[in-house]
Amino acid sequence: MRWLRFTSEGRTSYGIVEGEQVAEVTGDPFAGYERTGRVHPLSAVKIEVPLIPRTFYCAGLNYTAHIKENAAAIGATPDLPKKPDIGYRANNALIAHGQPVVIPRDATEKVQYEGELVVVIGKQAKHLSESEALSCVLGYSIGNDVSERNWQKSDRTLWRAKNTDTFKPMGPWIETAADPGRMETIVRVNGKVTTRFHTGDMLFGVATYIAAMSRYLTLYPGDVIWMGTDGSSPNLKAGDVVDVEITGIGTLSNPFVAER
Amino acid sequence: MRWLRFTSEGRTSYGIVEGEQVAEVTGDPFAGYERTGRVHPLSAVKIEVPLIPRTFYCAGLNYTAHIKENAAAIGATPDLPKKPDIGYRANNALIAHGQPVVIPRDATEKVQYEGELVVVIGKQAKHLSESEALSCVLGYSIGNDVSERNWQKSDRTLWRAKNTDTFKPMGPWIETAADPGRMETIVRVNGKVTTRFHTGDMLFGVATYIAAMSRYLTLYPGDVIWMGTDGSSPNLKAGDVVDVEITGIGTLSNPFVAER
Numbered sequence: 430m431r432w433l434r435f436t437s438e439g440r441t442s443y444g445i446v447e448g449e450q451v452a453e454v455t456g457d458p459f460a461g462y463e464r465t466g467r468v469h470p471l472s473a474v475k476i477e478v479p480l481i482p483r484t485f486y487c488a489g490l491n492y493t494a495h496i497k498e499n500a501a502a503i504g505a506t507p508d509l510p511k512k513p514d515i516g517y518r519a520n521n522a523l524i525a526h527g528q529p530v531v532i533p534r535d536a537t538e539k540v541q542y543e544g545e546l547v548v549v550i551g552k553q554a555k556h557l558s559e560s561e562a563l564s565c566v567l568g569y570s571i572g573n574d575v576s577e578r579n580w581q582k583s584d585r586t587l588w589r590a591k592n593t594d595t596f597k598p599m600g601p602w603i604e605t606a607a608d609p610g611r612m613e614t615i616v617r618v619n620g621k622v623t624t625r626f627h628t629g630d631m632l633f634g635v636a637t638y639i640a641a642m643s644r645y646l647t648l649y650p651g652d653v654i655w656m657g658t659d660g661s662s663p664n665l666k667a668g669d670v671v672d673v674e675i676t677g678i679g680t681l682s683n684p685f686v687a688e689r
Numbered sequence: 690m691r692w693l694r695f696t697s698e699g700r701t702s703y704g705i706v707e708g709e710q711v712a713e714v715t716g717d718p719f720a721g722y723e724r725t726g727r728v729h730p731l732s733a734v735k736i737e738v739p740l741i742p743r744t745f746y747c748a749g750l751n752y753t754a755h756i757k758e759n760a761a762a763i764g765a766t767p768d769l770p771k772k773p774d775i776g777y778r779a780n781n782a783l784i785a786h787g788q789p790v791v792i793p794r795d796a797t798e799k800v801q802y803e804g805e806l807v808v809v810i811g812k813q814a815k816h817l818s819e820s821e822a823l824s825c826v827l828g829y830s831i832g833n834d835v836s837e838r839n840w841q842k843s844d845r846t847l848w849r850a851k852n853t854d855t856f857k858p859m860g861p862w863i864e865t866a867a868d869p870g871r872m873e874t875i876v877r878v879n880g881k882v883t884t885r886f887h888t889g890d891m892l893f894g895v896a897t898y899i900a901a902m903s904r905y906l907t908l909y910p911g912d913v914i915w916m917g918t919d920g921s922s923p924n925l926k927a928g929d930v931v932d933v934e935i936t937g938i939g940t941l942s943n944p945f946v947a948e949r
Contacts, residue, residue, distance in 0.1 A: 481743075490845075594906050
């Protein structure tokens with residue numbers, strides 16, 4: 430099942446994507462829903478961020494090639510995480526499929542994408558074992574963890590580098606029937622493939638992260654976990670369009686523009 | 690004006706504290722409210738976290754003595770932040786005034802408090818100058834940034850060290866008439882003063898942080914900014930009660946218990 434959050438006729442609702450149409454519901458996929466009977470053409474609605482997370486978790490470094498290439502780029506020794514220590518991103522930066530990423534006037538040329546699998550939590554959970562960890566997952570979406578690499582080095586935290594307004598495209602929807610073990614992530618800049626990797630090639634997988642996190646913290650419906658990225662990105666500039674496709678989910682597409 | 694979020698007769702509402710009573714309202718201090726006419730004795734209601742933040746910002750290192758003492762404790766050179774780079778904490782860890790901080794079974798003896806001023810954002814804001822920065826502030830509350838110092842060293846992020854469930858007491862209320870420049874922060878363990886500092890002695894003050902942040906990010910009603918702490922804390926153990934008083938706001942008090 431494919432959950433879209435959308436606006437039509439001034440009303441924001443959840444809906445179920447069925448082919449080229451969206452069946453509108455009352456309620457939401459977390460607390461329960463009922464079909465309204467209204468159906469919209471997918472092409473006619475405004476796509477919204479699939480949810481505003483309660484807590485916005487992000488694995489950060491979680492694919493070997495990305496860590497090695499990042500370290501090489503700054504002349505450092507690659508330091509592979511030894512355990513699943515989760516990190517965070519910020520809600521202010523979220524934008525929906527199709528909305529523009531705005532590059533700040535004072536950003537350097539090193540604005541880059543990171544195509545990431547997004548895990549959407551559907552049920553409250555604590556103390557889950559690895560074998561039961563996926564029972565709290567509602568489904569999967571796609572994220573682009575846009576980053577300004579020079580700010581990432583110069584600032585004490587990742588606030589500007591990762592959480593500038595518009596730097597966190599997420600969507601287009603939540604797919605409940607996906608299997609992270611069988612996905613491929615394909616990133617295109619202006620239609621040309623620039624990065625491609627097996628989504629499941631993580632240092633620590635979804636179940637491992639959820640089990641480790643839920644030992645100390647309660648996961649809530651509407652929390653999201655961004656699972657990190659592999660490979661590297663070219664520098665992006667105003668006018669570029671970045672598509673992050675994850676097979677079995679869909680494609681998250683966003684244009685990049687300059688701050689006025 | 691002093692805004693309390695509370696539960697009475699199974700209903701959670703905002704109210705205005707007037708002496709020893711709470712005047713219940715419909716709505717909230719952000720979007721607007723109306724008095725219901727119902728008044729409760731303050732001692733008879735269950736105090737809730739004053740709000741669930743939209744984004745939970747935290748300045749981290751923001752007082753000179755705290756940074757120097759922390760560095761000395763691990764044999765490092767103190768590294769004073771050169772600019773206001775904001776950090777983050779997580780909503781799962783929030784608890785209200787009076788609720789217990791639960792020390793995990795596998796925590797080391799180095800569980801410590803950090804008494805902090807909490808800034809509550811009341812209005813959407815971007816691109817504020819330092820002189821207009823405080824115009825988006827609704828009021829102030831109190832936070833205890835409970836930390837496990839060994840996890841703070843061993844983990845790649847602060848997730849367990851700072852964001853274990855119950856590690857972020859906040860409250861008891863939001864005070865709109867407070868002046869950070871004239872406050873004192875006083876922390877007591879089991880009634881005995883263990884830390885005392887001028888709340889305004891920050892490296893970067895509230896207006897400086899808000900101006901810097903709002904250059905890149907939009908602040909929203911219901912965001913909070915924890916402003917950091919000064920001094921150091923003794924190690925805390927099950928059975929201790931920690932009171933964080935900030936003059937002009939009130940006292941946030943929480944018992945510490947052991948995980949069962």
